[in-house]
């Protein structure tokens with residue numbers, strides 16, 4: 071059911087800009103799984119897109135101190151000078167990229183950064199190239215802003231990564247942006263410098279196309295993968311690139327709602343116009359906490375990375391041991407995006423034929439009480455996403471249930 075039809079049922083006439091946009095499948099599954107749990111069923115939810123760690127204590131203390139200092143009022147529109155300085159320093163230290171303070175913007179989550187950027191730049195019919203599978207919000211935000219998402223399938227054999235010839239073919243005079251996300255939600259795939267280079271060469275040949283990169287999972291990479299952001303590889307693209315990041319995933323701060331970006335001054339200014347009429351500024355207390363997250367000790371990131379890697383290995387090997395499933399080992403983030411082609415066409419013990427990945431994930435929820443998200447929610451089938459940001463005990467039990475459920479298919 072779409073948002074629009076729901077609102078119409080209640081007697082409202084929704085705006086046409088949301089008429090085609092459905093309620094996120096991830097949220098629908100989460101709501102259904104939580105309701106089943108409330109009813110006493112032993113549901114394990116592997117759908118959440120947030121770390122299971124706590125926000126570090128030094129960050130919490132910084133927030134308390136900010137409250138005690140009276141930092142409880144509106145701040146500068148797109149970020150306090152202290153936070154912008156910490157972000158500039160982070161870009162220099164970790165990414166080898168120089169952004170001046172007026173080339174930095176702070177918003178209520180990276181999601182609002184994306185929203186501000188598209189609202190500020192997209193005219194009706196402008197195209198945004200999005201490699202698929204993609205984080206569901208990308209296409210919905212583009213559509214809300216009147217743009218046209220151009221979805222390019224990038225399958226498991228291609229490492230879920232966009233290739234230069236695909237990008238070249240997808241570019242039209244209407245292309246406004248290319249949106250790249252590394253490591254990716256949902257696939258966990260990441261672009262090395264060698265993966266990025268041919269794509270950046272294509273972009274150099276098309277000066278009307280701007281590049282948006284979502285580096286949200288930068289700190290969650292494995293096996294010595296060298297994270298790199300495109301502007302560090304190709305400074306000639308800096309004048310038309312928006313480099314997005316945030317504290318949500320690295321510092322386990324999803325609820326604090328702080329995201330940020332570096333980009334050309336004119337774009338940053340245009341984004342501030344949108345923000346000024348949406349939220350006025352990000353939360354003062356969360357900004358103070360984010361200064362501490364970025365400036366404070368960073369060593370714990372390595373420990374958390376190791377813990378995620380352990381769980382990734384557990385999930386990937388368990389999935390690959392199940393006949394009918396095939397999981398590529400992701401370079402980063404805390405998701406696996408496993409193929410399930412081998413179960414399509416099979417029949418459940420209740421006699422239901424599995425026609426699509428969403429039938430398979432429905433079956434896992436109903437019969438095995440494990441909530442995962444079908445690939446169709448991310449634009450690529452037949453796959454399903456597991457978020458392994460949960461305890462090892464829960465993961466082990468969930469994977470055993472998935473294996474048993476698959477074994478019962480005929």
Ligand SMILES: Cc1ncc(COP(=O)(O)O)c(C=O)c1O
Pocket residue numbers: 119178179180181182205251254255284286316317318324327328329
């Ligand atoms: C790829 C990606 N980008 C951005 C975000 C949004 O993060 P924030 O919490 O900063 O809005 C998410 C959250 O799930 C994500 O997966």
